[in-house]
Amino acid sequence: MKEAKVSKADTEWRARLEEIADETGYYEPLGADHEVLFHDDSPVLIVSFETRAQIEADADEALPFGYKIARDEGWSALSVIASDESWFRDSAVYAYFDRLVDEAFFEDFDRVVFYGAGPGGYAAAAFSVAAPGATVVALAPQATLDPTLAGWDDRFPQTRRMSFTDRYGFAPEMLDGVAQAFIFYDPFERLDAMHAALFARPCVSLMPCRHIGPDPATALLDMDILDEVLIAAGAGKLTPSLFWTFFRARRLSRRYVFRLLDHLRRARRPVLEAIMCRAVGTSQNRPKFRNRYEALAQKLAEEGIELPEPLQRAGAA
Known part of the structure; x- marks a missing residue:
C-alpha cells in the first residue's frame, strides 16, 4: 500500500x-x-x-x-x-x-x-x-x-x-x-x-x-x-x-443593507424600500440610494401614496 x-x-x-x-x-x-x-x-x-x-x-x-x-x-x-x-x-x-x-x-x-x-x-x-x-x-x-x-x-x-x-x-x-x-x-x-x-x-x-x-x-x-x-x-x-x-x-454593513433591500423588493414593499433608501442615502451619504429613493418617491406620489416624514433625531432642529 x-x-x-x-x-x-x-x-x-x-x-x-x-x-x-x-x-x-x-x-x-x-x-x-x-x-x-x-x-x-x-x-x-x-x-x-x-x-x-x-x-x-x-x-x-x-x-x-x-x-x-x-x-x-x-x-x-x-x-x-x-x-x-x-x-x-x-x-x-x-x-x-x-x-x-x-x-x-x-x-x-x-x-x-x-x-x-x-x-x-x-x-x-x-x-x-x-x-x-x-x-x-x-x-x-x-x-x-x-x-x-x-x-x-x-x-x-x-x-x-x-x-x-x-x-x-x-x-x-x-x-x-x-x-x-x-x-x-x-x-x-x-x-x-x-x-x-x-x-x-x-x-x-x-x-x-x-x-x-x-x-x-x-x-x-x-x-x-x-x-x-x-x-x-x-x-x-x-x-x-x-x-x-x-x-x-x-446598519453600516453593505452586505446586510443590500440583502434587506432585495427582500423588500421581492416582497413588493415599495414604501418600506423608499424609507430605507432615504435613510441610508442620507445617513451614509450614498448617492445610489438617494437616487433610488427619489425614483420610488416619484412613482408612489403618482399613485397617490405619500411617504411619512423622516423621524427627527433627539436634539435636532
Missing part, C-alpha cells in the same frame, strides 16, 4: 502550526484529515472548530479565528482543524476528546467557550458535552444530518456515508450540560431555521438574525462584531440583549 503524498503546501502549513505550538502549547495530527493546535496562556479557553479553507481565506494571517481571538485577549485556544467539510465525524477526533475528558483537561480552565460555524457549529455543540458548564457559540449549525431526522436537508450529499448516530452524534442532546448556548441563524434561510428549531432547550438562546444570509460568520465579520461576540462569551458577559446591541452595526 502506497503512502499518501504530502504536498509542499501541506508541509509548510504543518510547519507553521508546529512553530506556533512550540512557543505556547502543542500541535498534533488527528488521523489523516484533522489536526489540533493548542495555545496555553490563561484560565479562559476558546475551543474552535474550523476548516483549513476557512482559515486560509483570511488573507492577513491565515490562522484559526478562535486562536487569533485568544491570542489577542491573552487567553488559551484549542483549534480543531479539518482538511475539508467533515463535520468532524472522525474516530480520531472522538478519541482525542475522550482523552481530554480522561485527563480532566477542561477542569483546568475557569471558562470554556466552544465556537464554530456551519459544520464547525455542529461540532462546537456536539463536542461541548466534554466540558460541562461551557458556553457554546454556534453559527448556522446543523443539528444532525442523519437522514431519518433531517432528510429534508439535501444541501450536503457528501455526508450520505457519514454516521451521525454514533458518538457525539445528535448535537442538541450534547448541550444538556452546558451553561449557555447561543445559536445564530437567519430565519429566512428555511433549512437553517429548521435546524435551529431542533436546538430549542432551556439552556439555549436562539438568535434569529434577519437578513444575514446562509453564512452568518461572514456577515458578522463584515459588521466587525464576531470578535466582540466571542470576547463577551470568553468574559462570561454574553447575553442576548448584549448581542442585539452589537447587532446595530448591521
